[in-house]
Amino acid sequence: MTTDSKKQILVIGATGAQGLAVVDSILAPSADGTPSPYTVRALTRDPNSQRARGLAEKGVELFKGSFDDLNAVRKAFEGVYGAFVNTDGFTVGEEKEIYVGMKIFEIAKQTKSVKHYVWSNLDNYLKKGNYDEKYNCEHTSGKGRVGEWLTTQPSDTSKDGMTWSCVCTGPYMDMLHFDIFGPQNKREDGTYVFATPLGKGHVPMIAVKDVGFWARYSFDHREEVSARDLEVASEMVTWDYLASTFTAVTGKKAVVVYQSIDDWMKNYHNVDEPVARNFKKGDGTITFRKNFSAWWATYRDDNIKRDMDWIRSVHPDSYTLERWMRENGYDGDSQKFSYR
Ligand SMILES: NC(=O)c1ccc[n+]([C@@H]2O[C@H](COP(=O)([O-])OP(=O)(O)OC[C@H]3O[C@@H](n4cnc5c(N)ncnc54)[C@H](OP(=O)(O)O)[C@@H]3O)[C@@H](O)[C@H]2O)c1
Incomplete structure (x- = not known):
């Protein structure tokens, strides 16, 4: 639950390589040493897995469900302040990832408590390769299409509105x-x-800890990142x-x-x-x-291009x-x- 003092973030994919780093970063103390203003709820198919239990030991609330079970997703969103959504295209495939990527955003919009929504994005490699079939990389283009669709959606910075942003990564270092x-x-x-x-x-590699940085940065700078796709790398x-x-x-x-x-x-x-x-x-x-x-x-x-000067200006401690x-x-x- 979001309490008066802490804002709860729903993390989809929390038990994954990326999600574990994101959760750590969300729960870490702020730069001034004060405790994190956030708590985490993790959607997982198996709350008894080793990784899920490890998260519970860090104070994460586990919520059993699959991201392609939209009824479960809707329940998981109840009362949360924000969401970091990393669907797993390597499990469900491109077609379903695009569909659920859109539906999960719509559910977040319908859940009036949500104030900031982060889509874990990848570039649309097919589009960036001018639609030449030799660049048809489904596990990236599925996420990228959802990221592009988000740019047609409202991002409302008012107190009661919901903003969205993307963290567009690349292969993990x-x-x-x-x-x-x-x-x-x-x-x-x-x-x-x-x-x-x-x-x-060049491979635009990113350390998973840097993905964590950009996720936390997004929740800490809601208005600044509103409606933006942060194209990052280490x-x-x-x-x-x-x-x-x-x-x-x-x-x-x-x-x-x-x-x-x-x-x-x-x-x-x-x-x-x-x-x-x-x-x-x-x-x-x-x-x-x-x-x-x-x-x-x-x-x-x-x-795939990255503006490394901009990245390092925001995150000088990047890996x-x-x-x-x-x-x-x-x-x-x-x-x-x-x-x-
Ligand atoms: N490998 C890379 O270098 C890299 C880089 C950037 C982006 N990505 C993208 O990241 C995604 C995979 O995440 P990961 O790298 O963290 O992989 P991972 O370590 O294999 O973890 C997969 C995560 O997805 C969750 N998951 C899978 N199917 C689910 C479902 N139906 N419902 C709910 N949760 C589900 C798993 O949760 P439970 O098992 O607990 O349910 C787990 O948290 C892929 O889409 C991939 O394209 C990968």
């Missing part, structure tokens, strides 16, 4: 723990091999820079092997599985291979790749295999 970004193997002489189809392009990363930073931090030798997207995909198994978990092979939905070919092509061709590696004790070993 934390994906370096997975072989999609981290080294795929190590040569006999100890050289770590970073294989990529990126060419000389650093624009090339693979030469990734390898040289890795060597500077770890003292280990590293080499970049530039591959075609087709050759890079051969490093992976199951690439013809649907990219969204709720789908079965052969049902006609987009595959991991097609989705992530478009993802890499978008970065290779530098279709660099080097700081992220040092804080995480990153050593390039123990990569997890992931095709997502």
Whole structure:
């Protein structure tokens, strides 16, 4: 419940990699050391999961439900001051993500207590690639279309109105723990091999803790961010820079092997599985291979831009790749295999 002293934020996706960082940031003391003005309610399908229980230990109220069960979502919104909404396109797929992305906003509008609504956005890669099918990355374009639709919606800064804003992110720097970004193997002489189809392009990486920063910033600066899509990143990363930073931090030798997207995909198994978990092979939905070919092509061709001067002017303490590696004790070993 929102009380006189604290404003409650509903976080959809709170138990996820992104959501955990967002919750921590929302609950953190303010810059002047005073306690956070917010509490959190988390929508989760499983309040008994390890992550959900961890949130409860931090004082988060757990609300059982799925974001595609709109009756449950409506109940979860009751009485909250704000919402941070990160739907999971990797579970429900693009079509449903677009539909629920619109419906959840409408429910927030109908819930008169909501004063600020944050959509966790991604760029519409298909549009930013001028609708060339080779950039058809469903897990980003679904969110991006919802973000564009939001720009046609009212954002009412009056005391009783509801404002909205987006935090438009990119791949987590934390994906370096997975072989999609981290080294795929190590040569006999100890050289770590970073294989990529990126060419000389840039990946707009963001540390999940920086996603947390931008979420909190949005609730703290409701009027300033009203009706805006905050396009953020921690650093624009090339693979030469990734390898040289890795060597500077770890003292280990590293080499970049530039591959075609087709050759890079051969490093992976199951690439013809649907990219969204709720789908079965052969049902006609987009595959991991097609989705992530478009993802890499978008970065290779530098279709995603970020104004790093603006980002650092608002968030001077934003992560660099080097700081992220040092804080995480990153050593390039123990990569997890992931095709997502
Ligand atoms: N990986 C990246 O680098 C990256 C970067 C930016 C954006 N994203 C986007 O972030 C989204 C995934 O979030 P994540 O990265 O935090 O992933 P994650 O760690 O896999 O977590 C998934 C989250 O989604 C929730 N969830 C999934 N299906 C749900 C449903 N039907 N109802 C309610 N909650 C549901 C899960 O909650 P419960 O299991 O507790 O219900 C969990 O909190 C994707 O849309 C992805 O495109 C990913």
